[in-house]
Amino acid sequence: MLKPDWLRVKAPQRERIGEVADLLLDLKLNTVCQEASCPNIGECFAGGTATFLIMGPGCTRACPYCDIDFDKSVRSLDPTEPERLGEATARLGLKHVVITSVNRDDLSDGGASQFVACIEAVRQRSPQTSIELLIPDFCGDWDALATVMEAGPDVLNHNIETVPRLYKKARPQGIYERSLELLLQVRERWPKAYSKSGLMVGLGESDEEVIETLLDLREHRVDIVTIGQYLSPGPKHLPVDRFVTPEQFERFRLHGEQELGFLQVVSTPLTRSSYHAGEVQRLMQLHPR
Template identity: 90%
Template sequence: MQKPDWLRVKAPQRERIGAVADLLLDLKLNTVCQEASCPNIGECFAGGTATFLIMGPGCTRACPYCDIDFDKSVRELDPTEPERLGEATQRLGLKHVVITSVNRDDLADGGASQFVACIEQIRQRSPGTTIELLVPDFCGDWDALAAVMAGAPDVLNHNIETVPRLYKKARPQAIYERSLELLQRVREGWPRCYSKSGLMVGLGETDEEVMEVLADLRRHAVDIVTIGQYLSPGPKHLPVDRFVSPEQFDQFRNQGESELGFLQVVSTPLTRSSYHAGEVQRLMQEHPR
C-alpha cells in the first residue's frame, strides 16, 4: 500500500541530528527514536530532545507491529544506566525528559526499580527538568507500579495502543482491561500526576472503535492522549490496513477535547507517544494540581 503525500517526511540531515546522536553513542544510551524507527527523529533530534529507552535494547514481548527486537533471554540490568541517562539529560539541557522501556517480564518487578533510579539521577543532575515515564503494564503487578509512582514522575504514560478487538492480533501478551486499570490506579493513587495514553490507527479498527477507546480512557481519568498513523516497520510486521486522513485525525482531536474533555489530544498522522511531549509543561501551568 503506497503512502499518501501527507506521510512523506524528508530524511534527516546528519548535521541536524549529529550532536544528539553522538552524545547518545558516547554514553551508550538507547532511544526509542532510533530503536522503533520513529519518523520524527529528524525533528526531535534537531530540537535537542530524545526519548530514552532503558533496560533494552531487546524486549521480552514480540508485538507484531513493533520494530524493537524480541529477546526472551534473561539479562542483568546495567547499574550505570541511570547515571548515564542523568548525565545526558544535563548535557542536553533538557527541560522535559521522557523515559520509556522495553518490556522486561523476566524481572521480578518488571524493571520498576530502574525507572526509579533514573528519576533520582535526573532530579540530582537537572532538578528543573520535568519527567515523563512511558511504562509497560508490569503484568498487572500493582506493587511495581506503586514503586514507580513513589518516584513522583510528573507524567505517567501507558499506551493502550489499539482497540480491544485487535489485541489478540497486535498485542497478544497484553490485556485491554489491565491497561485501563493501570491508568485508573495512577489517577486514584497519585492525583497530582498527569496521566497519558496513546493509540495507533490503521491496523484494522474503525473510527467508531477509536472513539469508544477514547471514551474508555476518559472514563478512567486519562488527561492526555496521542493518536498517530501506524506504519509497518517491514514485511515481517503487521501490514497497514488503511491510511487515515488528516481531516479524520482533526476530528478525533476535536471530539476528544471538546466532547470528552481531555486536557489535550495530539492527533496527526505522524504523532507518536512522545511527539511534542514538552508541551505538557504548558498544560501543567494551565491546569495545576
C-alpha cells in the same frame, strides 16, 4: 500500499542529529527514536530531544507491530545506566525528558526499580527538568506501579495501543482491561501526576472503535491522549490496513477535547506517544495540581 503525501517527512538537520547521536553513542544510551524507527527522529534530534529507552534494546514481548527486537533471555540490569541518562539530560539541556523501556517480564518487578533510579539521577543532575515515564503494564503488578509512582514522575504514560477487538492480533501478551486499570490507579492513587495514553490507527479498526476507546480512556480518567498512524516497520510485521486522513485525525482531536474533556489530544498522522511531549509543561501550568 503506497504512503500518501501527508506522511512525507521533511529532511532533517543532519548536523544537529549527528551531535545528539554522537552524545548517545558516547554515553552508550538507547533511544526509542532509533530502536523503533520513529518517523520523527529527524525533527526531535534536530531540536535536541530524545526519548530514552532503558533496560533494552531487546524486549521480552514480540508484538507484531513493533520494530524493537524480541529477546526473551534473562539479562541483568546495568547499574550505571541511570547515571548516564542523567548526564545526557543535563548535557542536552532538556526541559522535559521522556523515559521509556522495553518490556522486561523476566524481572521480578518488571524493571520498576530501574525507572526509579533513572528519575533520581535526572533530578540530581537536572532538577528543573520535568519527567515523563512511558511504562509497560508490569503484568498487572500494582506494587511495581506503586514503586514507580512513589518516585514522583510528573507524567505517567501507558499506551493502550489499539482498540480491544485487535488486541489478540496486535498485542497478544497485553490485556486491554489491565491497561485501563493501570491508568485509573495512577489518577486515583497519585492525583498530582498527569496520566497519558496513546493509540495507533490503521491496523484494521473503525473510526467508531477509536471513539469508543477514547471514551474508555476518559472514563478511566486519562488526561492526555496521542493518536497516530501505524506504519509497518517491515514485511514481518503487521501490514497497514488503511491510511487515516489528516481531516479524520482532526475530528478525533476535536471529539476528545470538546466532547470527552481530555486536557489534550495530539492527533496527527505522524504523532507518536512522545511527539512534542515537552508541551505538557504548558498543560501543567494551565492545569496545576
